Amino acid sequence: MISSKLPKVGTTIFTVMSQLAAEHGAVNLGQGFPDFDVPQALMHALEQAVRNGFNQYAPMAGIPALRQAIARKTERAYGYMPDADRDITVTSGATEAIFNAVHAVVRAGDEVIVLDPAYDSYEPAIELAGGVAVHVPLTAETFAPDWQRIRDAVTPRTRMLVINTPNNPSGAIFTHDDMLALASLINDTGIWLLSDEVYEHMVYDGARHESVLRHASLRERAFVVSSFGKTYHCTGWKLGYCIAPPSLSAEFRKVHQYNVFCSFAPAQHAFAHILDAQPEHHEQLGAFYQAKRDGFREQLLTTSLFPLPVPGGYFQLVDYSAVSQLDDVEFCRWLTIEKGVTAIPLSPFYAQPPAGQRLARLCFAKNQETLDAAIERLNAL
Numbered sequence: 001m002i003s004s005k006l007p008k009v010g011t012t013i014f015t016v017m018s019q020l021a022a023e024h025g026a027v028n029l030g031q032g033f034p035d036f037d038v039p040q041a042l043m044h045a046l047e048q049a050v051r052n053g054f055n056q057y058a059p060m061a062g063i064p065a066l067r068q069a070i071a072r073k074t075e076r077a078y079g080y081m082p083d084a085d086r087d088i089t090v091t092s093g094a095t096e097a098i099f100n101a102v103h104a105v106v107r108a109g110d111e112v113i114v115l116d117p118a119y120d121s122y123e124p125a126i127e128l129a130g131g132v133a134v135h136v137p138l139t140a141e142t143f144a145p146d147w148q149r150i151r152d153a154v155t156p157r158t159r160m161l162v163i164n165t166p167n168n169p170s171g172a173i174f175t176h177d178d179m180l181a182l183a184s185l186i187n188d189t190g191i192w193l194l195s196d197e198v199y200e201h202m203v204y205d206g207a208r209h210e211s212v213l214r215h216a217s218l219r220e221r222a223f224v225v226s227s228f229g230k231t232y233h234c235t236g237w238k239l240g241y242c243i244a245p246p247s248l249s250a251e252f253r254k255v256h257q258y259n260v261f262c263s264f265a266p267a268q269h270a271f272a273h274i275l276d277a278q279p280e281h282h283e284q285l286g287a288f289y290q291a292k293r294d295g296f297r298e299q300l301l302t303t304s305l306f307p308l309p310v311p312g313g314y315f316q317l318v319d320y321s322a323v324s325q326l327d328d329v330e331f332c333r334w335l336t337i338e339k340g341v342t343a344i345p346l347s348p349f350y351a352q353p354p355a356g357q358r359l360a361r362l363c364f365a366k367n368q369e370t371l372d373a374a375i376e377r378l379n380a381l
């Protein structure tokens with residue numbers, strides 16, 4: 001019998017629910033992926049890259065043209081220009097970047113603070129590095145960070161803090177005050193920051209994305225991770241990147257070099273072109289998803305599900321307590337099998353799910369027809 005290095009890990013809730021959706025012909029608002037096309041110009045650029053022969057290994061850190069385009073985009077968005085050669089590494093999705101960042105700095109016995117509800121890939125990366133995930137809950141209902149609780153969780157063994165804004169699954173975003181609290185927490189400590197910003201361009205109602213990259217004292221200690229999959233509707237291409245200061249990037253690249261060596265070359269060429277040629281795509285992404293969010297929330301009012309606020313990201317949390325008292329995993333199975341709509345339960349995002357919480361996550365990054373079909377079924381609850 002093999003003794004598992006990851007005894008707590010099973011199949012992800014996203015895969016489980018997508019399989020259940022397929023089995024039962026349910027409208028799948030579970031796993032987070034858009035069901036509409038990538039921009040035409042991007043498709044064309046990818047095709048051109050393949051035809052132009054960019055089909056062999058890319059440079060380990062990513063092609064220079066893409067790293068330079070990311071640097072320019074970062075400057076336009078956050079007023080800070082990272083060094084394309086030393087600070088930026090192109091990765092196989094944000095998942096790889098998260099794994100590399102953790103492995104670059106976490107040693108056996110180190111503690112890493114994660115804020116629950118937390119994305120599922122953080123803890124296995126920490127455990128494989130020999131570290132221990134220390135779970136601190138976000139505030140109930142608002143999902144705001146509780147800085148006192150986070151401060152109380154810090155010990156001499158704390159090596160890293162993981163943050164995620166906009167947050168998956170809650171959609172909550174960090175405020176400017178949160179960034180100040182964060183800075184006062186980690187400045188003058190040995191704590192590194194891993195900032196998962198894959199939903200950076202999906203922030204609504206005039207709020208601004210509080211990227212760690214805007215804050216000089218924070219970015220000196222941080223790995224900032226993003227994903228082209230989210231921004232360009234192509235989660236299956238698995239391309240992302242990490243921005244970190246040179247000393248951190250050097251260690252990050254050691255892991256990246258022997259994890260994948262380099263990431264999908266044709267897509268790197270395609271994004272290098274599109275980032276400069278069509279900056280409006282990511283600049284208008286917030287407005288695009290805000291309209292989807294607003295339409296979907298209005299439709300939900302005709303159902304018995306209660307929608308929580310969505311400051312960012314592309315997930316809508318709903319309180320289903322008027323419909324059912326099942327726990328969230330059972331409710332999402334029932335909703336899929338009996339009612340034909342798939343949602344994601346929240347409890348798998350927690351080390352200790354709050355007792356009695358009746359929340360499910362719906363993804364609104366979908367065509368209007370998909371959302372209409374889901375609402376028609378949800379109206380029958």
Ligand code: PMP
Binds near residue numbers: 168
């Ligand atoms: N972080 C968060 C918060 C996510 O939601 C996701 C994917 N949905 C990822 C990381 C992974 O991104 P990628 O698909 O680029 O690996």
Ligand code: GLN
Binds near residue numbers: 014015031033
């Ligand atoms: N990040 C996506 C979500 O939250 C799923 C990614 C996956 O399936 N691993 O739904």
